[in-house]
Amino acid sequence: MTDMKQSALNIETLGHIDHGKTTLTKALTGVWTDRHSESIKRNMTIKLGYADTIIRKCPNCRGAEAYTVTEKCPNCGSEAGPLMRVSLLDAPGHETLMATAISGASIIDAVLFVIAANEPCPMQQTREHLMIINLLNIKDVIIVQTKIDIVGKEKAVQHYEQIKQFVKGSVIENAPVIPVISNRNINIDVLLERMSQFTVPKRDESSNPIMYVVRSFDVNKPGAKVSGLVGGVIGGAIIKGRFRKGDEIEIHPGIGITQQNKETYRSAVTRIVSMNNGTEEMDEATCGGLIGLSTEIDPSFVKADSMVGNVVGHVGKLPAAVRSAQIRYTKINRPDLQESGMKEGEPLLLGIGTATVVGYIKKAKKDTLQVELNRPTCIDSAMKIAVLRNIDKRWRLTGYASMKA
Numbered sequence: 001m002t003d004m005k006q007s008a009l010n011i012e013t014l015g016h017i018d019h020g021k022t023t024l025t026k027a028l029t030g031v032w033t034d035r036h037s038e039s040i041k042r043n044m045t046i047k048l049g050y051a052d053t054i055i056r057k058c059p060n061c062r063g064a065e066a067y068t069v070t071e072k073c074p075n076c077g078s079e080a081g082p083l084m085r086v087s088l089l090d091a092p093g094h095e096t097l098m099a100t101a102i103s104g105a106s107i108i109d110a111v112l113f114v115i116a117a118n119e120p121c122p123m124q125q126t127r128e129h130l131m132i133i134n135l136l137n138i139k140d141v142i143i144v145q146t147k148i149d150i151v152g153k154e155k156a157v158q159h160y161e162q163i164k165q166f167v168k169g170s171v172i173e174n175a176p177v178i179p180v181i182s183n184r185n186i187n188i189d190v191l192l193e194r195m196s197q198f199t200v201p202k203r204d205e206s207s208n209p210i211m212y213v214v215r216s217f218d219v220n221k222p223g224a225k226v227s228g229l230v231g232g233v234i235g236g237a238i239i240k241g242r243f244r245k246g247d248e249i250e251i252h253p254g255i256g257i258t259q260q261n262k263e264t265y266r267s268a269v270t271r272i273v274s275m276n277n278g279t280e281e282m283d284e285a286t287c288g289g290l291i292g293l294s295t296e297i298d299p300s301f302v303k304a305d306s307m308v309g310n311v312v313g314h315v316g317k318l319p320a321a322v323r324s325a326q327i328r329y330t331k332i333n334r335p336d337l338q339e340s341g342m343k344e345g346e347p348l349l350l351g352i353g354t355a356t357v358v359g360y361i362k363k364a365k366k367d368t369l370q371v372e373l374n375r376p377t378c379i380d381s382a383m384k385i386a387v388l389r390n391i392d393k394r395w396r397l398t399g400y401a402s403m404k405a
Contacts (some may be wrong), residue, residue: 016125029194033049122166213307252311
C-alpha cells in the first residue's frame with residue numbers, strides 16, 4: 001500500500017474537445033475540474049484541471065465490482081481499503097489549447113485516452129494527443145470509450161474497431177479499451193481495477209529537488225483585511241528530490257516586471273509555510289502526485305496562474321533561466337500536413353516543461369535551430385521540448401526537440 005498522504009501517480013486525461021474528459025474525471029474523483037471562470041463560461045476546459053482520488057478495494061466483493069473510490073463499498077456496504085492515491089489532470093482538447101495539454105504531458109506518468117463513440121475516430125485532437133503519447137513514449141495508457149449510451153451497441157462495436165485501427169503501430173497498440181458511461185458510473189469499477197495496475201515509476205528522491213509549476217493562485221478572499229492576508233500558493237509536481245515544510249525555496253525564472261515597456265524577470269526567494277495534497281496538510285513531499293505549496297510570496301504575483309511554467313527548487317540549485325537556446329529538432333511524420341523547411345524569423349510555440357513560450361528562429365541549419373525565447377525559461381538537458389508550427393494560421397504539433405550538447 002502506498003503512502004496515502006501523497007499521490008503515487010499523475011494521470012492525465014487526453015482526447016478531443018467534448019469527448020467527456022471532465023465528466024470522467026468527476027466520476028473518478030467527485031470533483032468538477034472546470035473551476036476556472038472562463039472554462040465555465042465557455043463550457044470547455046481551457047486550463048489544466050486537477051483532483052486527487054484514492055482507488056479502494058472491498059475485501060468481500062470479487063472482480064471489478066470490488067473497486068471503488070468511496071470509503072464504503074457501493075455493493076455490500078463494507079469498508080473499502082485504500083490501494084493507491086492518484087492525481088488526475090484534466091487537459092483541454094481544443095486545438096488552440098494544445099500547448100496547455102502538452103504542458104501537462106511533461107509531468108504525467110500515465111494517460112486515460114478518452115475517445116467518444118458518437119464521433120468518428122480519430123478526430124483532430126485525438127490524432128495530435130496520440131502524437132504526444134508517442135513523443136513521450138508513455139506506455140501506461142487506458143483508452144476510455146465514452147458516450148456509448150447515445151450510439152447503441154452496433155455503432156459502439158464499429159467505433160471500437162476504428163479505435164484499434166487508429167492505434168495500430170503506436171506505442172499503445174495493445175492498450176486496453178474500456179467502454180464507460182461516466183454520468184451513470186457504468187464500468188467505472190472496471191476502469192479503476194485497471195488503473196490500480198499502473199506501474200509506479202522509480203523516483204529520484206535524493207537529488208536536489210525540482211518542482212514544475214502547473215497552477216498558482218491567491219487564496220485570499222476579496223475584501224480581506226491586510227492583517228489577515230496569507231502568501232501565494234503554487235501547485236505542481238516534484239520531478240526529483242523532496243521538499244519539507246519550512247524550506248527556503250527559489251522560483252525560476254520568477255516574477256515578470258514591466259518597466260518602460262520592457263519586461264524583465266527576477267527569481268523569487270521565499271519559504272514554504274505549509275504544503276498539502278488538496279485536502280490534508282503535509283510536513284514533507286516528494287516525487288509523485290500534485291501538491292500545493294503555501295508560501296510567503298506576495299499573493300499578487302501568483303494570481304490567475306501567473307507562475308505556471310516556473311520551476312521551484314532550493315536556493316542556488318536550479319538550472320539557469322535562458323532567453324536563447326540551441327536545440328536539435330526531430331520532425332514527426334504527419335501526412336495530414338504540408339510542411340516546409342524552417343526559416344529564420346519563423347515563430348515556434350514550444351512546450352518546455354510546464355512552460356509554453358514563443359521562440360523565434362535566429363539560425364536554422366539542418367536539424368539544429370538557434371531560437372530566441374520571448375521570455376526566460378529553465379531548460380534541463382534531459383527535457384523533450386514539444387514544437388508547434390503555425391501552419392494555415394493554426395498551431396500544429398510537428399515535432400520535438402532537445403538541447404543540443
